[in-house]
Amino acid sequence: MSISLVVLQGPSASGKSTIQSRLGLPRIVTWTSRAPREGESEGVDYFFRSRAEMERLYEQGQMVEMTEYHGNLYGTPLQLVEDVVGGSRPRSVILDRAGAGKLRELYRERTLLIGVKSDKEDCRRRLESRGHDPSEIAARLGSFEAEVAALSECDLILNNTDGNLEKIDLLADFIREGLKTRDDASL
Numbered sequence: 001m002s003i004s005l006v007v008l009q010g011p012s013a014s015g016k017s018t019i020q021s022r023l024g025l026p027r028i029v030t031w032t033s034r035a036p037r038e039g040e041s042e043g044v045d046y047f048f049r050s051r052a053e054m055e056r057l058y059e060q061g062q063m064v065e066m067t068e069y070h071g072n073l074y075g076t077p078l079q080l081v082e083d084v085v086g087g088s089r090p091r092s093v094i095l096d097r098a099g100a101g102k103l104r105e106l107y108r109e110r111t112l113l114i115g116v117k118s119d120k121e122d123c124r125r126r127l128e129s130r131g132h133d134p135s136e137i138a139a140r141l142g143s144f145e146a147e148v149a150a151l152s153e154c155d156l157i158l159n160n161t162d163g164n165l166e167k168i169d170l171l172a173d174f175i176r177e178g179l180k181t182r183d184d185a186s187l
């Protein structure tokens, strides 16, 4: 059975978004109740929805998974995932360890779980240069050890410590090549 879902998980600022864009697969855009940051837009970074709407969808069984992170909800609507699993083109999605675990449980054969790891001090420096305030940095790094421990569940762990991006690009090429869609394979 071919892979439909490439899930990236790992600590905050380990480089999940960077690697996701280098993989070059279309993305599943998830929902959040947090406000858009400057430069973010609807349907590109997230679908920015109200907490009430997300809770309602969850109660109706329309969310594959939903977690709360720094006081905001993050969740994956079932329909988005079902469309991808039923289609022929793989997509990537960034989730925390709970969300990644849930997708793996539901779609084991169709999921490639990629863990992204960096040194804690690299993550701290990246968060500082992204301009987060100290309390937010502390909160994000507070789950660093738990996110790293959860990487043992992944199929592949990429060590994205500063200086390693070139090697990761090579691996991204291999992964993309290996994920050739059923459409391409039948050409």
Ligand SMILES: Nc1nc2c(ncn2[C@@H]2O[C@H](COP(=O)(O)OP(=O)(O)O)[C@@H](O)[C@H]2O)c(=O)[nH]1
Binding pocket: 010, 011, 012, 013, 030, 031, 034, 065, 066, 067, 069, 074, 075, 076, 094, 095, 096, 097, 098, 099, 100
């Ligand atoms: N479980 C789950 N986690 C998500 C989802 N979307 C994003 N996340 C996680 O939520 C975390 C926080 O996201 P965000 O506030 O955008 O921070 P940033 O990605 O670290 O800039 C991310 O690191 C993701 O791991 C989702 O739909 N479900």
Ligand SMILES: Nc1ncnc2c1ncn2[C@@H]1O[C@H](COP(=O)(O)OP(=O)(O)O)[C@@H](O)[C@H]1O
Binding pocket: 010, 011, 012, 013, 014, 015, 016, 017, 018, 019, 126, 127, 130, 160, 161, 162, 163, 164, 165
């Ligand atoms: N290997 C690397 N070396 C140096 N900086 C990196 C590397 N990977 C990512 N970054 C930078 O670190 C920051 C966090 O990366 P990002 O991909 O947004 O992390 P995440 O999605 O895991 O929160 C970004 O500013 C990004 O440009």
